Amino acid sequence: xxxxxxxxxxxxxxxxxxxxxxxxxxxxxxxxxxxxxxxxxxxxxxxxxxxxxxxxxxxxxxxxxxxxxxxxxxxxxxxxxxxxxxxxxxxxxxxxxxxxxxxxxxxxxxxxxxxxxxxxxxxxxxxxxxxxxxxxxxxxxxxxxxxxxxxxxxxxxxxxxxxxxxxxxxxxxxxxxxxxxxxxxxxxxxxxxxxxxxxxxxxxxxxxxxxxxxxxxxxxxxxxxxxxxxxxxxxxxxxxxxxxxxxxxxxxxxxxxxxxxxxxxxxxxxxxxxxxxxxxxxxxxxxxxx
Amino acid sequence: xxxxxxxxxxxxxxxxxxxxxxxxxxxxxxxxxxxxxxxxxxxxxxxxxxxxxxxxxxxxxxxxxxxxxxxxxxxxxxxxxxxxxxxxxxxxxxxxxxxxxxxxxxxxxxxxxxxxxxxxxxxxxxxxxxxxxxxxxxxxxxxxxxxxxxxxxxxxxxxxxxxxxxxxxxxxxxxxxxxxxxxxxxxxxxxxxxxxxxxxxxxxxxxxxxxxxxxxxxxxxxxxxxxxxxxxxxxxxxxxxxxxxxxxxxxxxxxxxxxxxxxxxxxxxxxxxxxxxxxxxxxx
Numbered sequence: 001x002x003x004x005x006x007x008x009x010x011x012x013x014x015x016x017x018x019x020x021x022x023x024x025x026x027x028x029x030x031x032x033x034x035x036x037x038x039x040x041x042x043x044x045x046x047x048x049x050x051x052x053x054x055x056x057x058x059x060x061x062x063x064x065x066x067x068x069x070x071x072x073x074x075x076x077x078x079x080x081x082x083x084x085x086x087x088x089x090x091x092x093x094x095x096x097x098x099x100x101x102x103x104x105x106x107x108x109x110x111x112x113x114x115x116x117x118x119x120x121x122x123x124x125x126x127x128x129x130x131x132x133x134x135x136x137x138x139x140x141x142x143x144x145x146x147x148x149x150x151x152x153x154x155x156x157x158x159x160x161x162x163x164x165x166x167x168x169x170x171x172x173x174x175x176x177x178x179x180x181x182x183x184x185x186x187x188x189x190x191x192x193x194x195x196x197x198x199x200x201x202x203x204x205x206x207x208x209x210x211x212x213x214x215x216x217x218x219x220x221x222x223x224x225x226x227x228x229x230x231x232x233x234x235x236x237x238x239x240x241x242x243x244x245x246x247x248x249x250x251x252x253x254x255x256x257x258x259x260x261x262x263x264x265x266x267x268x269x270x271x272x273x274x275x276x277x278x279x280x281x282x283x284x285x286x287x288x289x290x
Numbered sequence: 291x292x293x294x295x296x297x298x299x300x301x302x303x304x305x306x307x308x309x310x311x312x313x314x315x316x317x318x319x320x321x322x323x324x325x326x327x328x329x330x331x332x333x334x335x336x337x338x339x340x341x342x343x344x345x346x347x348x349x350x351x352x353x354x355x356x357x358x359x360x361x362x363x364x365x366x367x368x369x370x371x372x373x374x375x376x377x378x379x380x381x382x383x384x385x386x387x388x389x390x391x392x393x394x395x396x397x398x399x400x401x402x403x404x405x406x407x408x409x410x411x412x413x414x415x416x417x418x419x420x421x422x423x424x425x426x427x428x429x430x431x432x433x434x435x436x437x438x439x440x441x442x443x444x445x446x447x448x449x450x451x452x453x454x455x456x457x458x459x460x461x462x463x464x465x466x467x468x469x470x471x472x473x474x475x476x477x478x479x480x481x482x483x484x485x486x487x488x489x490x491x492x493x494x495x496x497x498x499x500x501x502x503x504x505x506x507x508x509x510x511x512x513x514x515x516x517x518x519x520x521x522x523x524x525x526x527x528x529x530x531x532x533x534x535x536x537x538x539x540x541x542x543x544x545x546x547x548x549x550x551x552x553x554x555x556x557x558x559x560x561x562x563x564x565x566x567x568x569x570x571x572x573x574x
Binding site: 088100102103104107108110111114115129130132133136137140144279282 | 394395398
């Protein structure tokens with residue numbers, strides 16, 4: 001076996017620029033762990049928080065500002081400097097090929113799925129074009145209806161707005177429940193095939209627990225509501241899959257981290273966008289920069 | 291057994307730029323897919339009894355085909371319904387919708403390969419195509435309605451500036467590969483299809499909003515865009531799909547004078563981006 005052939009047999013390898021708390025990056029982590037036998041990666045913590053004194057009392061909370069730092073590699077490879085960002089490492093090219101960086105969390109899921117070379121049930125976007133279309137439509141719907149409103153609940157200051165975002169989120173989960181009931185098994189696709197639709201929602205579903213702590217009991221996803229039954233069955237199943245479980249951030253650590261969104265001391269593009277009054281998925285690279 | 295070409299009932303509307311994306315995909319893959327165009331939504335003029343529009347007229351989406359309402363929960367075009375080539379039975383439960391998803395679907399069902407694919411086989415180029423199809427949708431397509439529908443001059447200007455910024459960004463990306471298109475070697479892609487319907491329609495701005503709303507032609511930062519546009523409008527599969535310019539100019543007047551009742555127009559009137567329309571809030 002020549003060294004060239006040996007190289008062809010090795011898994012694609014990436015520098016994975018990420019952040020332990022970020023739900024968008026979490027989507028890419030799930031895709032990478034799902035395809036763990038087919039793709040390898042090195043986790044690089046590429047953005048983080050640091051405390052600075054709030055000298056001008058801008059936050060009005062008496063608390064310190066949490067400034068965001070970003071690694072120069074992230075700033076070079078992704079024009080928006082957001083995570084997740086995947087940079088291929090190719091031996092022949094002597095390292096990271098930054099011009100080929102892949103980003104945007106939902107695009108990353110499809111990319112990882114394709115680069116993995118997986119087939120059949122292992123695919124996150126199914127081979128059947130009809131089911132692929134259904135998965136894509138729902139991945140986007142869940143993003144808009146169940147993920148973006150999460151920030152609305154946590155960041156908006158007006159109680160009515162928070163309630164409105166939460167109702168929007170519940171409506172999205174009910175629509176998802178109804179769609180789940182159409183196929184056998186607990187996941188979006190039949191036969192327990194994991195898909196892009198599941199991965200789109202999972203990082204947020206995992207994080208909904210923080211609502212009760214920061215916003216009160218009226219912000220718990222109802223458990224006794226029949227129209228959400230399929231959603232809860234989905235949670236029970238997917239939260240227990242090994243490849244998913246490995247990726248979950250520590251609950252207490254995350255609860256503490258998210259506090260800075262809830263009290264407005266957070267400076268990030270997503271938080272800034274929502275504070276400005278637009279949806280998280282409509283953040284503006286320039287307006288929401290900091 | 292001879293392979294049969296996939297067949298569809300294609301629920302569409304002659305004026306709609308979202309549906310136009312799917313039309314170009316179907317025409318690009320003509321020969322690999324058969325479809326029957328079904329005009330599925332239409333306008334009828336009704337008297338504006340409460341003088342809501344201030345124009346004395348009010349245009350309503352008078353009708354949506356029952357088939358459209360059954361097959362697509364949002365009752366929007368484009369909607370593709372597969373037809374069994376042997377029995378001629380349409381299977382509404384398998385309807386495909388959402389214009390950008392339709393492009394990928396048509397591409398896959400066509401079984402095309404290599405340069406004929408609208409989403410390339412190379413995963414890196416596929417990712418780049420997907421990111422940019424969404425970027426141009428958000429930055430160059432959605433602001434079109436902002437210019438036409440918003441009543442404040444400053445808002446119209448803001449949307450137009452956003453649109454220009456999007457086109458400049460697109461120009462810069464175009465310049466990275468050889469050839470006039472997004473991908474190298476004149477390969478048509480989902481990015482082209484995402485933007486063409488709007489690029490074709492930008493001409494209406496000058497008529498309804500004035501000469502300050504023309505995409506500048508002497509601006510070097512937009513050269514690649516203009517070269518791209520010239521090329522795509524000469525591609526046969528695209529040319530066949532272009533609506534009549536004068537007819538479209540008359541049609542779009544109802545957006546410009548606020549008498550249009552459509553989910554997109556209602557969303558923009560409500561102050562949100564076209565791509566963020568709410569199925570219920572923007573119902574009419």
